[in-house]
Amino acid sequence: MAEQYSQWRAMLAIMKGSIRAIFRSPSTVVFSLAFPLIFILVFGFMGNRGVTVKVGVDPRTDTTAALYKALVAKPELRLVTDETTAEMAQDLQKGRIAAIIYVQSRPSAGAPNDSILLRTSSAAGQNIRVFRSLLAETIAGLNDQWYRRAGSVATVATEVVPGRKYTTIDFILPGQLGFSLLSAAVFGTAFLFFSLRQTLVLKRFFATPVHRGYIILGEGLSRLLFQLFGAVVIISIGYFAFGFTLINGVSTFAEMLLLCAFGLIVFMGFGFVVSGIAKTESTIPPLANIVTLPQFLLAGTFFSVDSFPTWLQPICRIMPLTYLNDALRKIAFEGLHLWDVWPQIMVLGLWGVVIYAVAIKVFRWE
Incomplete structure (x- = not known):
């Protein structure tokens, strides 16, 4: 069969x-x-990296200043120190860097007394806004570190619930x-x-x-x-x-x-x-x-x-x-x-x- x-x-x-x-x-x-x-x-x-902003550093900057050290510690900032003043000026005009900063440390007996000169251009776009926000956050952190107050008008309690980062x-x-x-x-x-x-x-x-x-x-x-x-x-x-x-x-x-x-x-x-x-x-x-x-x-x-x-x-x-x-x-x-x-x-x-x-x-x- x-x-x-x-x-x-x-x-x-x-x-x-x-x-x-x-x-x-x-x-x-x-x-x-x-x-x-x-x-x-x-x-x-x-894709999983945060926002990074490039900022030029004026060669005259005092790298021992407390503000400069705090900016260096910011992972969101990339400080450009290996270019000449002319090269940074060109990068600023072309929008390759958000700003050029000149940090000075003024004489002070106690807390740091730094100043910062910020030079930017219209080509910086959104990056300069991000940098200003980071700069304000850095200064606020230093103020909190050096000028703490003994009391407060209110207390804040924060509860953190488990979550997943998307x-x-x-x-x-x-x-x-x-x-x-x-x-x-x-x-x-x-x-x-x-x-x-x-x-x-x-x-x-x-x-x-x-x-x-x-x-x-x-x-x-x-x-x-x-x-x-x-x-x-x-x-x-x-x-x-x-x-x-x-x-x-x-x-x-x-x-x-x-x-x-x-x-x-x-x-x-x-x-x-x-x-x-x-x-x-x-x-x-x-x-x-x-x-x-x-x-x-x-x-x-x-x-x-x-x-x-x-x-x-x-x-x-x-x-x-x-x-x-x-x-x-x-x-x-x-x-x-x-x-x-x-x-x-x-x-x-x-x-x-x-x-x-x-x-x-x-x-x-x-």
Whole structure:
């Protein structure tokens, strides 16, 4: 008796071959993993630092003055002492430094009696306001140190409750993860199935007993596994290298992966649509960019949707990537669970229903 043909074994064979092809494709690895990691590394190294203001120091400054020593101790200030007066003057005119300071220590029997001459320019912009604030804070600290009063008209009691600091990486990483899923799903799926049609691979598949659904399932699972591998790498680097918040540890990590898988399945529908309507391979990038580029810019990838103009925010909130990014951030930092972000999941699901309905209409096998 002949052995019955196994559709599942055929699907797994297709998936295995597709995964090998993905890892052998440099462009796929670069766009799916390298680009998001570069952004995460950049924002991870730079984003968590506070504001730093450059200020030039006049060569005549008394470096033993109490005020100067207090300014040196400020981590927000970078005092430039290795330039000539002429070089600092040019930097001041070009806005490269906020000001040039000249600190003098005047004779005094008790507490310090310092003076500071501040030279700035109209090119300093916001930096001079930041520096003035830091200078006022420094002087106030010295006054409190040297001129303490015995009593006070009021006492202040402060209660500090536990809290978590929301850093730049906590915002950027979910956005980059979401965009990585979107771009890989749209570009990868579109190029893959267009290439399979053009090279007549799909036609050869039809000569085998493999059903069409298992062909799509095998190729889809290969993309899913590759992107989940990428998500693991991105989250792990963010967590161990830059302190990305996973509030509930392993369970939060697992819920993020499940959400990524759901988002990827939805986004692959856009790839099917693009591959179906593209007439030539050269038309795929413009069509795919129409889908991905607006979401890259407006769906909360780099900036919060609330920071955009009021008239633009409704457009931002239509995009499916907005809801995936929002759900990932709520799960990672706020400690919510999948059932708590059901509004975001529901909108993604509605997008999935609509886009796959369109994909069924426009998708071509030959």
